Amino acid sequence: MRIEWTHVDKWVGTDKEPKGRDRSRRQRRWGLLDFTVTLREGITVVLGPESSGKSTLLQVTSTVSVPDDGRITYEWEKQSYVWSRRTAAMGEASSVESLRRRIGYVPQYRRLQMDLLLEESLVELALYHRVSHPKRRAVETVARWGLAAYRRHPLGELPAPVASRYLMASSLVGDPVLWIVDEPADGLDDWGYRLFLAELNRRRGQGITLIATNDLALAEEADYLLLMESGSCRRIGQRKLLTSSVPDGTVASWYQTMQTFSARKTTYKK
Template sequence: MPEGALEIDRISKRYGDVVALDEMSLTVRGGEMLGFVGSNGAGKTTTMRIALGVLAADSGQVRYGGAPVDRAVRNRIGYMPEERGLYPKMKVLEQLQYLGELHGMRRTEAARAANRWTERLGLAERREEQLQKLSLGNQQRVQLAAALVHDPEVLILDEPFSGLDPVAVEVMSTVLGEKRDQGVPVIFSSHQLDLVQRLCDRVGIVRRGRMVADGTVEELRSSGPVLLTVHAPHAPADWAQGLRGVTVESSRGGHTTLRLDDTADDQEVLRAALETGPVHEFSRARPSLNELFRDVVTEETDE
């Protein structure tokens, strides 16, 4: 296992008859950002809480740098929970300094770090305000600062982009990228798949407590179905019906999107399109992360 990797190895968790995790496994290497995606209730938050020691697994193990994660290691992890957990009546700077000291920093060191991160995250003018008096977006920035104030070796963030305005999204994206470039393993969950596709080195898709897809965005897209975009302005809506290995995804105003399986022949599709008149576009594409995720959810519903 690479040095500095966070490894979640076949962890399982039950609540009575409900299986929350079923031998969940994933690895986040140092200097890598992994997007953790899945439907609500798929097991993402449970996985993160077990990695932090907030919950105990029924079986399996969490390791960092090849060694089991103990209390000392957890103290070096930065965690941003989905349900924000800061003190609403405490002032921003005072709170961040306090959290830094809880992680073992000296008072002066924690104060410097708290000032640095409030400046970095655009909170300098809010340092002396109570958390509850800030906007939700600024509260979220404070929560990120709380995860970063002790200079963690690992970052685990649960829905960090939820509710942020575009400016705050860019600030958080930049900070996470910087930590990744410093060699920190970064894992975050999100339903904003466009952000996951743009930011992450790898993506893990979880369904029913198991990892069902894990790889780079391009690897996952390449393993998905081939999509074909055809613009034949005079073609009737049903022109592609009945073609071997072809499913019509959408058809409107002469623009048709087709899904091709392994038995389809794109030249046969082209001939059928040309029979309707001129063809202005005929291009192959791979599905986006949104489309891949939709397929996973569809499979889950079908099951």
């Protein structure tokens, strides 16, 4: 079981010419630049300064966004998939949909503006992912994530913490092989965050989990750390091995040490 990014490039921003006093500034930049990494089963936490490419990496890997160059290869359950600009342009719908059914993705910006009722939406997702007994899966998901009081509420009317919990829950309906979460703490209340940590531990050793976060305490849960800078991988390895190079053995100290030798620095939560 693995994911391999091979020379992946991705521009982010807009092609429109800036106006007024910002006319001289370029609005496009590299989100990913010659990104080449291989990941295997386990929990990988992605760290890096603002605009280092963390969210871009997750968007491209989830197939929400298309690479401008390079390819991503997914291998699991004796199957292999490729996501690239060529694949997207060829419209290989069956292959792409099969891949997407095995991915659960929670974006950083979580907005719901739909009239669909919460439980009904989970049933539809279970059907899409070809889950046996979709109604039962929806009921189990509602119970696990504490959503029973809102099961008949339209998604667009959910309170923000409940909406964040729903998005976490909905990303797991299909038992994804690859679970991708961007800034999991954003929008979650304490209860929701505890449920997220419980799910993280439940999935340990069951597929690939990819998390982008600024929370270095959460990064202690990782099997692997991936440090990004300017759209490229600066360092990757087992968390225990990387943090053994600092006296207290914490991710926070290791990250600060790495930033000492970096041109770009950021302050993370400890």
